[in-house]
Amino acid sequence: MRHLMNPLDFTVEELETLFALANDIEAHPDKYAHACEGKKLATCFYEPSTRTRLSFESAMLGLGGQVLGFSDAGSSSASKGESVSDTIRVISCFADICAMRHPKEGAPMVAAGRSSIPVINAGDGGHQHPTQTLTDLLTIRSLKGRLDHFTIGLCGDLKFGRTVHSLINALVRYPGIHFTFISPPELRVPDYITDLLREKKIPYNEVIRLEACLPELDLLYMTRVQRERFFNEEDYVRLKDFYILDKNKLSLARKDMLILHPLPRVNEISVEVDDDPRAVYFKQVQYGVYVRMALILTLLDIHVD
Numbered sequence: 016m017r018h019l020m021n022p023l024d025f026t027v028e029e030l031e032t033l034f035a036l037a038n039d040i041e042a043h044p045d046k047y048a049h050a051c052e053g054k055k056l057a058t059c060f061y062e063p064s065t066r067t068r069l070s071f072e073s074a075m076l077g078l079g080g081q082v083l084g085f086s087d088a089g090s091s092s093a094s095k096g097e098s099v100s101d102t103i104r105v106i107s108c109f110a111d112i113c114a115m116r117h118p119k120e121g122a123p124m125v126a127a128g129r130s131s132i133p134v135i136n137a138g139d140g141g142h143q144h145p146t147q148t149l150t151d152l153l154t155i156r157s158l159k160g161r162l163d164h165f166t167i168g169l170c171g172d173l174k175f176g177r178t179v180h181s182l183i184n185a186l187v188r189y190p191g192i193h194f195t196f197i198s199p200p201e202l203r204v205p206d207y208i209t210d211l212l213r214e215k216k217i218p219y220n221e222v223i224r225l226e227a228c229l230p231e232l233d234l235l236y237m238t239r240v241q242r243e244r245f246f247n248e249e250d251y252v253r254l255k256d257f258y259i260l261d262k263n264k265l266s267l268a269r270k271d272m273l274i275l276h277p278l279p280r281v282n283e284i285s286v287e288v289d290d291d292p293r294a295v296y297f298k299q300v301q302y303g304v305y306v307r308m309a310l311i312l313t314l315l316d317i318h319v320d
């Protein structure tokens with residue numbers, strides 16, 4: 016049985032197969048509409064989320080399966096003191112596969128160790144968010160036709176943003192990637208990531224001003240400042256509007272640069288940018304459903320001819 020904790024749990028070849036499946040689902044949704052009939056997905060969300068949870072639910076419903084679950088810790092037995100290990104053993108009796116989000120780093124991994132059904136990490140604290148990464152990779156691959164030889168700018172909260180950590184982790188396996196980290200000094204990418212890049216001899220640079228590097232970027236990954244992971248509100252207020260991508264700044268960028276964002280957006284991309292063909296963050300949401308459909312089929316070992 017397989018789980019998904021980290022984007023590296025799949026080899027590059029396995030990811031290629033997964034993305035090809037996701038693209039086939041996109042092209043022929045009807046073919047897959049009954050693939051998960053009789054199967055149930057449990058969404059165990061100990062931390063608020065709308066898009067990720069609904070994306071999983073939409074994916075399972077699109078495959079003809081059913082969904083059950085809870086969407087905050089207060090409405091689960093966690094509020095009575097139950098451990099995730101016990102919860103997953105119980106959930107294993109109710110469902111065939113589980114997507115779990117938890118504020119504590121490593122909690123879905125603990126659950127997977129006790130589970131008799133596949134567990135998908137749907138975000139654990141500031142650590143990893145592998146299905147967002149699969150979404151990001153599928154979006155780039157579908158719109159650019161490749162996952163190698165890019166200069167990618169990651170902008171915003173690079174310290175607490177788990178989507179950023181997961182995406183870097185996944186991209187280091189592709190050749191010709193150059194990272195540009197754009198953040199205020201307080202929200203720099205963690206040292207363990209820059210250590211890894213140096214060790215692997217993967218080029219990166221760190222800048223504070225977005226305008227300084229925009230013309231060189233093939234991809235721009237914007238993120239919000241992660242308010243819920245700050246220790247004090249003052250710091251958050253000081254940093255929250257550090258970057259605002261507007262039409263004016265965007266005029267510095269390449270005509271074929273893609274703008275991605277895991278959403279939710281706060282102020283970091285001005286709404287006037289939404290109509291620009293380079294803004295693909297809403298398409299990205301749609302790719303998120305296709306890639307979760309492909310993931311559910313893969314982890315349940317269901318094949319559709």
Ligand code: NCD
Binds near residue numbers: 067177178239277279
């Ligand atoms: C992200 C997350 O939860 O980490 N959202 C998402 O799943 N699309 C990004 C965020 O909350 O900023």
